[in-house]
Amino acid sequence: MKHKDAQTSAQNAERARIANEELTHALAGRPLINFDRHTTASRIAYAGPVGRIPAARPTLSLGYYSSWNPAGAHRTIAAETGTSLRDGEERKHKWWPRITDRAVADIRSFEHPPVVAGWWALPELHDLAGPNGTVAGLPASVRHTLEEKTALERVLRSAGVRKRHIIPARVYRGQLPSLTDIRSAVGARRIVVQAGHSGGGRGTVFVEDEHAMEQASRLPGPWRVSAFVEGWSSNTTVLSIPDSRGGVRVYVDRPSHTAVDIAALGAGTAKSAGHQWATAFPSQGVHDLIEAATRIGKWAWRTHGLFGLWGIDTIWTTAGPVINEINARKQATTEISGVNQQLAGYPPLAIAHLTTMLGSPVSWLPHPDEFNTLTLKAAHGSAPAPYYLKVRTRQDVTTPYDFPGSGIYRIDGKRLIWERAGAHPAEANTDRGLVLIANAPAPGTACQEGAELATIEGISEGPALPFAGPRELSRRGKALLQAFECLFVPTAKC
Template sequence: MTFPMPGHDSGLWQAAEDELTAALDGRPLVAAERFASSGRTSYSGPVPIAAARPALAIGCYEPWGPASPVEALTLEGRTALRGIDQRRSWMADLDRAAQTAVRRHGRPVVAAWYATERLRHWAGPGGTVAAIDASLRAEVEDKANFGDILTRSGVPATLHLPGTRIDGPLPGLHELRRLVRAEKVVVQSGADSGGRGTVFVDDEADLARAAEMPGPYRVTAFVTGWSANTTVLSVPDTAGRLRVYVDRPSHKAVGLPEAGIAAGKSGGNTWCLPWPKDAAARLVDAAVRIAHWAWQTHRIKGLFGLDALLRADGQVFLNEINCRNQGTTEASAVNQQLRGLPPFLIAHLTTMLDHPITWLPDPDDFNNATVALATAPGPGPYYLKLRHRGAVPVRLDQHLPGPGVYRLHGGRLLWVRPGAHPADAGHGEVLLANLPAPGTVCEPGAELGTAEGITTAAAAPFASPHSLSKTGRALLAAFDRHLVPADPREGTAP
């Protein structure tokens, strides 16, 4: 490994495993997420926690080797197709099969982003969905409510984006610009994820697209700089007091046309680039305040995420809350492991099942160390999203046999070894995770997986908030050479 994991306290890790096991209380863990490999950085890699490996994973994409749950049910495994339609419909397409599969496991604990009626039906009588309720998630994540959340949480006004809430129809462009005192305007609506529900408004055509979204709206000034994500863990103790742990903030690349990532959508994150100390400290303080508001107001605990914007002058603004697991949850777990701790996800599952946690450190000490780590240059995990950017269906050629560790050589990718954790990739290597299985037909716009590893700023995949680095471009160019045209009839209908 390029950056070996630090020595770990075996007693602490054993306590984390024992407490998760006790929380499950003999019930099988069932994961229901788009990636059937969800949670792999907890149960694979240098210090795996066996209790976190699901007995059953239900998802859109197939898992692989060391990232596999005990059993998997996926849409891709049934259709050999991967595309936009499949990633939107997989839960409905697998509904009946999922009910049957879950019921075979008795009283399951279903881990998911948020609890829906469908998931509760899958869990069945005696089952548990270990996630925030979907209706509460929708209320808290509604982008129109975020300004009010910041105010109620006591977050200093300097971290609020200039903006306003609009409950009726959107006014004209001139009025929007006047309201936020900026030429470029951002209109947000609803509680969607992945950049959906956000429109950057430069002209009347953009405004018309924004007006197609249902209100109410949050309208803010566009801020130039890095987007960022921070993972936060809230854990109530046995006396009802809340302990809040704030992870190192990332640098998130947004709108990467060269990688097939549209404006407002994330192309991936890296945690190896340093933050200004004052900005990191203010972000951590704000996260703690919001966590206390969420607990006191809604009894929200476990994992949630904050999105922020970091300007070149060091000013930081908060712009969104996601009170659930996120796309960053998998890779950001490596931050905790690099600090000698089990991933936050283990504590999340344990506390969502109302079991006390003893192995977490003092939160103030942890958060002070977070600021120091965020400020100093040093290694951190990264992931870069891989998308099919062409206009015709493709599949991977025989030189890319599936997920694992690869090395870039001669403009192509060479298989090195199996792997499922970013730390499995050594110097000059990369983990390609969640690739389609051989023969899978990938339609235009399909998610092809992620490139992952642990690196320093010199080899980060992003050069700026909206562009790839030389390293990132070389990786994508090499990956593209392994995509060959496919006959869509090779796949099968759901």
């Protein structure tokens, strides 16, 4: 057994070595710049306990939230640094103008044209890269086409996705009909109205009455309207890599259980409160999801040239998964879902994404059938897997001046006690009483209502998972949240 473990460890280390070598070659001495709200994006690749990919550590990170060591042991420019303010929901995506001048000045000092990596190829990234630099991100036009919610049903049918995985919907332009007429058209009392282009739940309204219908009518059209589907929300990370024969290889990670609409975490009706990957899914449903993702990936490559990281949002019903969104980009789950690949002995798929975006081959991934078979087995549960809770403050708070900051904490009754520095969920086995607080504000930071306070991360085989249902914290999750809140707003309950 020890010999087998040593052999497996050696194989894992060799994959990491090759991945680092290939990414280093792809960068070719050019500085890597990360453009992400989180200045510690890609930390699981370069700051983890094992299988580190040093080449993934950026030369410069540009974002909103300040970093922490060991995740941020490199140059970072964060909008909140020096302001002692973390904005609420409405302004969290408006950080770039605050640091533009500093970022441009830094980049001009580089000896070589940079590689600028982001969720997709925004104009800002092209401006930063300059005429001789490189942008590593999916084209905005591809994202716009594939993420158009009013076209979802057409896209899925064109890709050959089976009918049972498609939610029938109606598309309305100009103006929405009355609630009575829409209910009749979709055959349901509770309906879902979505704006054509939106993300993070901001363009989705669940309609049960005229008041909600009035909210929905204020969304920018055209609108996709469907029946509300009961079940666990879920997200799946997918990677498409062109092969040498003009086709594409499609790798599918295990799906998450996504919790939404948890007021205690500050998550609104259609907004994610976090994800957990250790909860088991039915084998047939996972098989069907892998098949659907593969069909979408091959179709999107043939018709739109989609390659790199992308994702699928699903709702898991008693009959299996139905697809409610395609995300042609990196996602909020990309960082932590990469822990799944590391636990399986591979570097994060995000490393293959960046290497491929730079036009270089990736040799360390197995054939997709082998990788996707591992996904099918892992989705049974009963093995350690990552999770995270996203905590938004429900009132204006100021981070205490004695707050230790992001790192590994020990759960001690109703309290969280600082244990040590850390930046990777695998360092925080919650079944053994540890958690990672990540992306937290610095001491003395004023956090407005709705601001993201932090993510609480870790791994668990199941006993310490934070969510008990699609819209419900588990008993352990409630205790964890209470202990976290006591770090910010001490009350009698602490």
